[in-house]
Amino acid sequence: MPRPIELGPLARPVRRSMSAQRPGETGTMLPPLIDHHVHLMIIGPDALRDTALAGVVDLGGPLDAIASHARRDGLPKVAFAGSFLTAPGGYPVGRPWASPGSAREIVVEAGDERAALPTAAETAVGEQLAFGASVIKVALNRAAGPVLDAATLAAVVTSAHAAGVPVVAHVEGDGMSRLAIDAGVDAFAHTPFTERLDDELIARAVAAGQCWISTLFVAGYGEPTPEAGIALDNLGRFHAAGGRVLYGTDLGNGDQPLGVNPAELALLVRAGLGAAAVLASLTDPWPVPVDGAVATFVPGEPPATLDEFPAWLASACLSPAEDLEQL
Ligand SMILES: [Zn+2]
Structure with missing residues (x-):
């Protein structure tokens, strides 16, 4: 039998308990699996019940609706951003898939930064946090309309960080990745797919501790697009370069x-991630940890x-951690 591939420190061989009389099957235990970019407004709040996902991060939808989905019991646990913060008329305003309330336009008034009252950016961030958002989403899509200016973007980042919450950006179009990195944005909702980042900019992103949410599959839906x-x-x-994926x-x-999605996993492998790095990307608790009582069980021998x-990994299922006996 060929030796299995190296899965790294997150994977442990286990036996799943069935009953005292009948020993359960053997397999691999992993931490809870998380999809760090979903939209419940499109797939519906129940679509991911009974999947292997223990957690999801909703990265944009009507604030009140997403917040109410997140309050419900059961798995997957939902962390969320709330609405997309954007410039007036900016992406995704007017997109057919964006339900009313998905976009929160930040209208900056003249003299805003000197007023004693909260600025427009602080107000917009505060609204998302009041509903329980654990990450703030900004849309920076120059190809689709106006984008927040650097000062307003910086105010969004400062407000979120003051509350201990990270900022994730949708970057699309020339210069948007640099604008976000310069502003101290913590995460990209997509691997940048419209412009090649030079090694120096990537090194800055890594040094700043930025994380990139992969979404490689939707960059081409399986086709070799540019x-x-x-x-x-x-x-x-x-x-x-050591970046957190x-x-x-x-x-x-x-x-x-x-x-x-096994196609997303295959693309992560194509990008050069080994099995241990893929598992780290799928179990990273960003932006908030998932309940530790649940674990992942992958039946059978790890692949060769x-x-x-x-x-193999897409055949995983959820399991109470207490049902998995380490071997
Ligand atoms: Zn999205």
């Missing part, structure tokens, strides 16, 4: 399986090759 190539190249160099699919965007790794 965007898919740019994203693969950017993510490969970000990972090689988070698994995420933008679930709701296009046709994707409900649950863990990286080619088989995505399908």
Whole structure:
């Protein structure tokens, strides 16, 4: 039998308890699996019940609706950003998939920064936090309309950080990645897919501790598009430079399986992540930890090759941690 691939420190061989008389099957225990980029407003609040995902991060939708989904019991646990903060008329205002209330336009008044009252940026951030957001989302899409100016973006970041909450940006179009990195944005909702980041800018992103949510599959939906190539190249160099990669699919965007997407996993491998790095990206507790009583069980022997790794991992299921006996 060939030796299995190296899964790293997050994976442990276990036996799943069935009953005292009948020993359960053997497999691999992993921490809870998280998709760090989904949209419940598109797939619906119940679409991911009974999948292997223990947590999801909703990165944009109507604030009140997403907040009420997040308050419900059961898995996956929902962390959320609330509305997309954007410039007046900016992305995703007017997009057919963006339900009313998905975009929160920040209208900056003249003299805003000198007033004693909260600024427009502080107010917009405060609204999301009041509903329980654990991350703030900004849309920086120059290809689709106006974007926040650097001062307003900086005010968003300062307000979020004052509350101990990270900021994630949708960056699309020339110069948007640099604008976000310069402003101290903590995460990218997508691996940048419209422009190649030079090594110096990637090094700055890594040094700042930025995380990048992969979403490689939706950059081409499995086709070798220019965007898919740019994203693969950017993510490969970000990972090689020590960058923190988070698994995420933008679930709701296009046709994707409900649950863990093996095509996204295969693209992470193509970008140069080994099995241990893929597992780290899929179990990273960003932006908030998931309940530790639940674990992941992958039945059977770990695969012998990286080619088989995505399908093996996509066969995972949720399990109470107490049902898994370490071998
Ligand atoms: Zn999205």
